[in-house]
Amino acid sequence: MSDPARTPATAVRRAAGTPRRPPVRSADEAYQELREAIHRGELMPNERLIEVELAARLQVSRAVVRTVLVRLVQDGLVVSTPNRGAHVRLVTEEEAVEILQARAVLEALTARQAALHATAREITTIRRVLDRMTQKLEQDDLLGYSEGNADLHAAIIAAARHETAARMIAGLRAQLVRFQYRTILVPSRPAQSLGEHTAVVEAIANRDPDAAEAAMRRHLGHVESTLANTASAARRGAGPSDGTRTA
Amino acid sequence: MSDPARTPATAVRRAAGTPRRPPVRSADEAYQELREAIHRGELMPNERLIEVELAARLQVSRAVVRTVLVRLVQDGLVVSTPNRGAHVRLVTEEEAVEILQARAVLEALTARQAALHATAREITTIRRVLDRMTQKLEQDDLLGYSEGNADLHAAIIAAARHETAARMIAGLRAQLVRFQYRTILVPSRPAQSLGEHTAVVEAIANRDPDAAEAAMRRHLGHVESTLANTASAARRGAGPSDGTRTA
DNA sequence: GTCAACACGATTGTTGATAATCTAGGAGAC
DNA sequence: GTCTCCTAGATTATCAACAATCGTGTTGAC
Numbered sequence: 001m002s003d004p005a006r007t008p009a010t011a012v013r014r015a016a017g018t019p020r021r022p023p024v025r026s027a028d029e030a031y032q033e034l035r036e037a038i039h040r041g042e043l044m045p046n047e048r049l050i051e052v053e054l055a056a057r058l059q060v061s062r063a064v065v066r067t068v069l070v071r072l073v074q075d076g077l078v079v080s081t082p083n084r085g086a087h088v089r090l091v092t093e094e095e096a097v098e099i100l101q102a103r104a105v106l107e108a109l110t111a112r113q114a115a116l117h118a119t120a121r122e123i124t125t126i127r128r129v130l131d132r133m134t135q136k137l138e139q140d141d142l143l144g145y146s147e148g149n150a151d152l153h154a155a156i157i158a159a160a161r162h163e164t165a166a167r168m169i170a171g172l173r174a175q176l177v178r179f180q181y182r183t184i185l186v187p188s189r190p191a192q193s194l195g196e197h198t199a200v201v202e203a204i205a206n207r208d209p210d211a212a213e214a215a216m217r218r219h220l221g222h223v224e225s226t227l228a229n230t231a232s233a234a235r236r237g238a239g240p241s242d243g244t245r246t247a
Numbered sequence: 248m249s250d251p252a253r254t255p256a257t258a259v260r261r262a263a264g265t266p267r268r269p270p271v272r273s274a275d276e277a278y279q280e281l282r283e284a285i286h287r288g289e290l291m292p293n294e295r296l297i298e299v300e301l302a303a304r305l306q307v308s309r310a311v312v313r314t315v316l317v318r319l320v321q322d323g324l325v326v327s328t329p330n331r332g333a334h335v336r337l338v339t340e341e342e343a344v345e346i347l348q349a350r351a352v353l354e355a356l357t358a359r360q361a362a363l364h365a366t367a368r369e370i371t372t373i374r375r376v377l378d379r380m381t382q383k384l385e386q387d388d389l390l391g392y393s394e395g396n397a398d399l400h401a402a403i404i405a406a407a408r409h410e411t412a413a414r415m416i417a418g419l420r421a422q423l424v425r426f427q428y429r430t431i432l433v434p435s436r437p438a439q440s441l442g443e444h445t446a447v448v449e450a451i452a453n454r455d456p457d458a459a460e461a462a463m464r465r466h467l468g469h470v471e472s473t474l475a476n477t478a479s480a481a482r483r484g485a486g487p488s489d490g491t492r493t494a
Numbered sequence: 495g496t497c498a499a500c501a502c503g504a505t506t507g508t509t510g511a512t513a514a515t516c517t518a519g520g521a522g523a524c
Numbered sequence: 525g526t527c528t529c530c531t532a533g534a535t536t537a538t539c540a541a542c543a544a545t546c547g548t549g550t551t552g553a554c
Contacts, residue, residue: 027507028329051536061508063310066537067317074321076414082275083515083536098411105352164345167323168415274537297505308539313507330506330545 030058031068038077038088039177045090049078076175096179097228103172104220106165107153111200111216113160115209122159123205129155130201137190145190152197156204156216179227189226196222277305278315285324285335286424292337296325323422336422343426344475350419351467353412354400358447358463360407362456369406370452376402377448384441392437399444403451403463426474436473443469 034054037043054065069086072078080086091099118126133148157166196219203211281301284290301312316333319325327333338346365373380395404413443466450458 050534061510062536063508066314070314070317071321074318084517085536095411098409101356101409102353102411102415105356106349109348109352162345162348164342164349164419168349172411299505309506310538310540331547332506 027060027064027067030060030064031071033058034068035072035075035077035174038072039174041178043088045088047088049086049088051085075171091175091178093228093232096176097224099172099176100220100224100227103169104217104224106169106172107157107220108213108216110157110160110162110165110169111204112209112213113162113165114156115204115207115212117161118159118204122155126152126155126159126201126204130197133194133197137194142190145194149193149197152201156200159204192222193219274307274311274314277307277311278318280305281315282319282322282324282421285319286421288425290335292335294335296333296335298332322418338422338425340475343423344471346419346423347467347471347474350416351464351471353416353419354404354467355460355463357404357407357409357412357416358451359456359460360409360412361403362451362454362459364408365406365451369402373399373402373406373448373451377444380441380444384437389437392441396440396444399448403447406451439469440466 034043043049049069051062051065051069054068055062058065058068069078069080073080073086077089078086079089114122114126129148129152133145133152136142136144136148157169160166196215199215200212200219203209203215290296296316298309298312298316301315302309305312305315316325316327320327320333324336325333326336361369361373376395376399380392380399383389383391383395404416407413443462446462447459447466450456450462
């Protein structure tokens with residue numbers, strides 16, 4: 001049944017405990033990898049995704065690439081036309097606004113649920129994250145502030161215990177990573193943003209779901225209008241701004 | 248490679264514009280078919296989905312089945328554990344409530360957008376659907392009322408011109424078809440429902456986005472509490488109610 | 495009698511090859 | 525010179541076979 005002295009590919013079997021990079025990538029790893037490659041901008045929008053190239057790049061079979069592409073299509077990061085292959089989806093500014101609007105109502109829902117269901121421990125965590133954001137802002141550490149921003153939203157979502165909303169928000173965020181660093185660069189934004197976040201946290205701590213929801217919607221509504229402004233400004237000015245990466 | 252004498256490839260003539268249906272089932276058709284099979288309840292929750300069986304049933308290859316399953320997993324209708332296969336996802340009552348909550352805020356967003364962007368023609372259409380629902384209710388035609396209900400929500404979503412929200416709502420609705428006919432069976436529900444719908448339509452016609460959003464949230468909030476009540480009641484009473492199909 | 499190790503059957507994951515389809519480039523007619 | 529038809533290359537979609545993995549039933553020891 002088994003001829004062990006064949007197929008040199010099997011020589012690189014599982015190295016279970018060793019933390020070295022895996023010689024052959026799994027399907028799920030390939031998915032993560034390609035997803036992050038799109039986020040990093042290594043694959044430009046409207047660029048064709050040729051299956052054999054991706055297979056060589058990710059060191060997996062073409063069937064795996066195909067599976068990964070299906071998942072990315074369902075995520076909205078890739079579009080696929082029959083018999084003509086897949087390409088990276090270009091998220092227009094109008095679409096970014098739509099995504100942000102959808103995110104706003106869903107995150108407002110999580111803020112409401114957090115106000116209803118958060119434990120005392122979770123509220124403490126949320127407060128701590130907010131304090132850290134305040135410090136970062138006083139130090140003019142915009143990058144640190146941005147990270148704290150993401151942490152705060154994540155902490156609120158965790159406290160909400162709303163799997164459905166959490167999953168959808170994650171999917172939406174994945175679609176507009178390219179835009180997420182624009183708003184923070186607007187000079188007056190961070191200070192305003194901190195006030196909005198503080199209102200959300202206070203409402204959650206006070207167990208006031210209506211106020212928490214309203215505060216979160218106000219916050220993301222401001223992000224939306226800021227994005228719309230910078231987008232229309234960027235349209236008049238220079239081209240696409242890929243230089244606003246995080247590192 | 249090819250013999251230049253006579254190539255049967257010339258028999259292939261392009262039928263560019265004609266949308267002919269292929270005699271063998273394509274991947275996309277198989278996806279639709281399996282999806283509807285789950286909705287019809289032919290595949291029970293927690294039932295294992297064995298690839299070869301599905302391949303035989305849908306008359307496609309196993310590779311196609313695999314692609315279809317990936318899409319269904321991403322849709323949230325199927326869960327897949329590595330090396331252990333896929334099975335139909337069981338949507339618990341708590342999850343149904345979550346889904347309805349998410350749908351509520353998203354549909355409220357579409358109601359708001361519809362109030363902002365709907366054309367006069369679209370408002371006329373929406374009004375007509377509402378009138379038809381009123382008639383159906385006077386005739387005690389609950390099934391017709393339910394269909395009108397779906398039509399009304401669809402018309403509002405179309406008028407909103409919000410692709411992102413529309414896509415997400417469609418995904419959410421697909422996950423709880425099994426629950427959607429429960430609420431209409433509660434005696435006092437339809438009359439109350441009609442009033443809620445009327446409020447939504449009036450707000451849209453009046454170009455009042457805040458009122459439209461609030462009315463839609465009120466409506467779906469009531470659906471949610473009704474569902475929660477019938478769910479807890481059903482838990483005490485009989486088992487799962489699959490007999491409430493649309494026929 | 496109970497528990498653990500083992501082997502078998504069933505099912506999934508992967509690979510390579512084959513057929514169907516689309517895009518691009520060139521030959522020929524007008 | 526330009527347009528149309530056709531051929532060739534490239535790419536996707538599908539299929540059938542192979543390898544790896546998991547669950548289950550059985551055997552054996554204590």
